[in-house]
Amino acid sequence: MKIGIHGLTSCYGCQLSMAVVKRILDVSEKFDIKYFYMLSSAGKIEHVDVAFVEGSVSTDEDEKELRMIRENADVLVAIGSCAIHGGVQSILFSEGIGYEEAFKTVYGDKKMDYNGRIAQPLDKFVKVDYRLPGCPPEEEEIMYYLATFAIGSWPEEKDYPVCAECRRAGNPCILIEKGEPCLGPVTVAGCDARCIKYGIPCIGCRGPVSDVSWFDSLAMSFRDRGMDKEYVKKRMAIFASRYEGLNEMIDKIYGD
Amino acid sequence: MESSDNVYSLYKCRLLRVYSLTDEEKLFLLRFEDSDIAESWSFIPGQFVQVALPGVGEVPISICSSPMRRGFFELCIKKVGKVTSMIHKLQPGDCVGIRGPYGNGFPMDEFEHSDILLIAAGIGMVPLRSVFMYAVDNRWKFGNITVINSARYGDKLLFRKELEAMRDIAEAENIKIIQTVTRDPEWPGRVGRAQEHIKDANTDPKNSCVAVCGPPQAYRSIFEKLIEAGYDPNKIYVTLERRMKCGVGKCGHCIAGSSTFLKYICIDGPVFGYYDIISTPGLI
Amino acid sequence: MRYLKLGSRNIDEFLGRISNYGDLYAPQKISEKFYDYRKVEDISQVEFNYNRTITPAKKYFIPPKHEMFEFDMETGEYTETMGDVKPFVLFGLHACSIVALRILDGVYLNEYPDKYYAARRKAGIIIGISCLPDEYCFCNLRRTDFVDIGFDLFLHELPDGYLIRVGSERGHEIVDENMDIFEEVSNDDIENFKKFEKKRHEMFKYEGSFDNLRYILELTENSPLWDEESEKCLGCGNCTMTCPTCRCYDVQDLPDIDGKHGKRIRFWDSCQFRSHGLVAGGHNFRETKKDRFINRYVCKNAYFYPLGTSYCVGCGNCTYFCPAGIDFLKNLIKIRDVVGEVAHGEQ
Numbered sequence: 001m002k003i004g005i006h007g008l009t010s011c012y013g014c015q016l017s018m019a020v021v022k023r024i025l026d027v028s029e030k031f032d033i034k035y036f037y038m039l040s041s042a043g044k045i046e047h048v049d050v051a052f053v054e055g056s057v058s059t060d061e062d063e064k065e066l067r068m069i070r071e072n073a074d075v076l077v078a079i080g081s082c083a084i085h086g087g088v089q090s091i092l093f094s095e096g097i098g099y100e101e102a103f104k105t106v107y108g109d110k111k112m113d114y115n116g117r118i119a120q121p122l123d124k125f126v127k128v129d130y131r132l133p134g135c136p137p138e139e140e141e142i143m144y145y146l147a148t149f150a151i152g153s154w155p156e157e158k159d160y161p162v163c164a165e166c167r168r169a170g171n172p173c174i175l176i177e178k179g180e181p182c183l184g185p186v187t188v189a190g191c192d193a194r195c196i197k198y199g200i201p202c203i204g205c206r207g208p209v210s211d212v213s214w215f216d217s218l219a220m221s222f223r224d225r226g227m228d229k230e231y232v233k234k235r236m237a238i239f240a241s242r243y244e245g246l247n248e249m250i251d252k253i254y255g256d
Numbered sequence: 257m258e259s260s261d262n263v264y265s266l267y268k269c270r271l272l273r274v275y276s277l278t279d280e281e282k283l284f285l286l287r288f289e290d291s292d293i294a295e296s297w298s299f300i301p302g303q304f305v306q307v308a309l310p311g312v313g314e315v316p317i318s319i320c321s322s323p324m325r326r327g328f329f330e331l332c333i334k335k336v337g338k339v340t341s342m343i344h345k346l347q348p349g350d351c352v353g354i355r356g357p358y359g360n361g362f363p364m365d366e367f368e369h370s371d372i373l374l375i376a377a378g379i380g381m382v383p384l385r386s387v388f389m390y391a392v393d394n395r396w397k398f399g400n401i402t403v404i405n406s407a408r409y410g411d412k413l414l415f416r417k418e419l420e421a422m423r424d425i426a427e428a429e430n431i432k433i434i435q436t437v438t439r440d441p442e443w444p445g446r447v448g449r450a451q452e453h454i455k456d457a458n459t460d461p462k463n464s465c466v467a468v469c470g471p472p473q474a475y476r477s478i479f480e481k482l483i484e485a486g487y488d489p490n491k492i493y494v495t496l497e498r499r500m501k502c503g504v505g506k507c508g509h510c511i512a513g514s515s516t517f518l519k520y521i522c523i524d525g526p527v528f529g530y531y532d533i534i535s536t537p538g539l540i
Numbered sequence: 541m542r543y544l545k546l547g548s549r550n551i552d553e554f555l556g557r558i559s560n561y562g563d564l565y566a567p568q569k570i571s572e573k574f575y576d577y578r579k580v581e582d583i584s585q586v587e588f589n590y591n592r593t594i595t596p597a598k599k600y601f602i603p604p605k606h607e608m609f610e611f612d613m614e615t616g617e618y619t620e621t622m623g624d625v626k627p628f629v630l631f632g633l634h635a636c637s638i639v640a641l642r643i644l645d646g647v648y649l650n651e652y653p654d655k656y657y658a659a660r661r662k663a664g665i666i667i668g669i670s671c672l673p674d675e676y677c678f679c680n681l682r683r684t685d686f687v688d689i690g691f692d693l694f695l696h697e698l699p700d701g702y703l704i705r706v707g708s709e710r711g712h713e714i715v716d717e718n719m720d721i722f723e724e725v726s727n728d729d730i731e732n733f734k735k736f737e738k739k740r741h742e743m744f745k746y747e748g749s750f751d752n753l754r755y756i757l758e759l760t761e762n763s764p765l766w767d768e769e770s771e772k773c774l775g776c777g778n779c780t781m782t783c784p785t786c787r788c789y790d791v792q793d794l795p796d797i798d799g800k801h802g803k804r805i806r807f808w809d810s811c812q813f814r815s816h817g818l819v820a821g822g823h824n825f826r827e828t829k830k831d832r833f834i835n836r837y838v839c840k841n842a843y844f845y846p847l848g849t850s851y852c853v854g855c856g857n858c859t860y861f862c863p864a865g866i867d868f869l870k871n872l873i874k875i876r877d878v879v880g881e882v883a884h885g886e887q
Binding site: 261262263264265266268308310311312313314315334336337338339340351352353497498499501502504505506507508509511512513514515516517518523537538 | 608609611612613616617618620647648650651652653654655753754755757758761787788789790791792793795799802804806809811816817818819820821825837838839841842843
């Protein structure tokens, strides 16, 4: 089975996670890896059974490359928060800041040799077949996704939040107990509630649970615990700024 | 079945034949590898089995053959999800894991000495074929029989050819086969939904048992037509579908009904009576 | 029933003795406000006065996540991987938790007994302890505030120790083998036991009966309450994970990357998750958040006929551990009571 592992604009952390899985030798034996940019710049985009794509579409080139990957792949898997939800870099979107303004703030009058834009997730451009969430994805899940493809099947995506794993793990709930701004209730599971285990509230790095992230209900819960709108909005937008209706949900609770 | 103290243990079955029924449904003929199990294993029409492919998962599938035919059984499987897609790739000679049979099945004893009216919409023909085949195998136990098989298009009618081929025997045996489609302009036969053909059944409403299987939204209007035609509500049965992970009343996915009638479809059903259905929100 | 007294001075000794029967698990303080069952490494950590644990005792019988089989994809063989379950002692269950286990017994040990559950249930020694209700408790309305069976020993608080009820053969054996630490029950003890029971009864916030609730619930499915309350819901599943009788699980096959081996695991699921009612092909029997929200109320208030009680034991966990602050009991009372009248029985 042929696979390709690609990176658009991103930190390359997802590719790194895939490169350093303990059983990388088994992976390379099972799959004919046609493209893995992080490991070798020699690969070229050709037909593969499964393409894994990290990163968000942040330049015209990203879009062009993504479309080419899609055309050459039977199955396309978005890996990581950037590819699935646009990532941290798309935060400008929910703040209503345009690309020109943001560029100017950071780089002043400098010129770049690419055409940038506010980051967008892959599914704004192409059909995404499966999502492998994480920032970066967990090794266990990477191996599960690969193994299901290897046997001609496909992975079951988790559709439930971190809370479920947090309760299964027997952690105290820091949202209830300490009023911490934990995004566990709206963030897709898979990390075994790692941060909460150490008393750190979930920041939502794995991204929202597809279609069933109730940011409005959570905003209500935060509001009732005394958190102000700006704070809540900023926190929720870090990894979920591209989530459909996020601002509206927050406005509904706090008022415009 | 061979004794195992683990209700989730799977028994290997080999696929003997695979037939394509439609572009989405295939019929699989299976036999347990262990010949003692193969010969002794039996079930009631309307029951289901859990079919497993290691590495992929398990799904509940209604048995569609007659329990009178020992040594093998048939499953008609629609390609809809992860497990069924993989099963569709299998060839004769390949194996799957099976456990069961599960569920209550149709009360066949009660059906005896009555006429039988079977009403199927779409994939609903699958469990009803088991009832039908059983009735044919025990022809002397039952009165007149009508099968109404319906689908949107002619090429989606499950077991269409099999039922067509039976027509001559059927006539001699007082069995009426009605096949109807709702959306197919090319179809030369009957058109309209299953319930619109109830009036043409050869069954006596005063002495009939009715088995219905189809999409949940079809039930109310089928019930109306049946009662209008004089069928006894006490003798109307339907079989339901849910997500199931265990088949043995544990995993909770198939729990349905209301606070006064909460049921595990897998062990309390999948066959329910008309009055259960109409008095329980959430069953259909 | 057989009664004994455990004097205050022998309590630590008692904990030491029962830990001879297997690994000891008991409620312990795990954070500022929360308690949970944990393995006892130091008996001074055992908590006798707690209201509720964040994980119900079910975790010892239906582990949150565990392996069912290993399989060989080439031969199609499944091998059961549960080894022997070592005996263990579960100390400090409240009456409602014990009823909850009996409800789970009814489900997991029905005509298709679940081996994984049965083995753990057989290995577990259950020692109950009396408690006083807080404002979240309504076990009295569920008639689960006192248990007759389902435990090996049950400890009732006295000013100077515990009155012990012996509830099983194993309970008798434990007592017989440790007679030196028990005393006979005196008349004072009996009076103190009665006093405690009276106090306990008086502390419940609500009185009355919930027996007809399931019918009222069925009749009020169109109440606007369901829209309002489900709107607040996060769909996070905390209510079901912390419920002592919620028992839904999901199963998943995990193939190995070698394409030859793999394992089948199961883990706690929740009816509050979208995929719970989803069938292949896309139809969802509980499509909306509101459907899923109502489903829990329906399921919990249905009757488990073998015990003549509802699936809800009135422990208050789902309210206490709801991050959205949804009050299960208040909602039930709103549904039960006549519109416009003050909540019946509220003190």
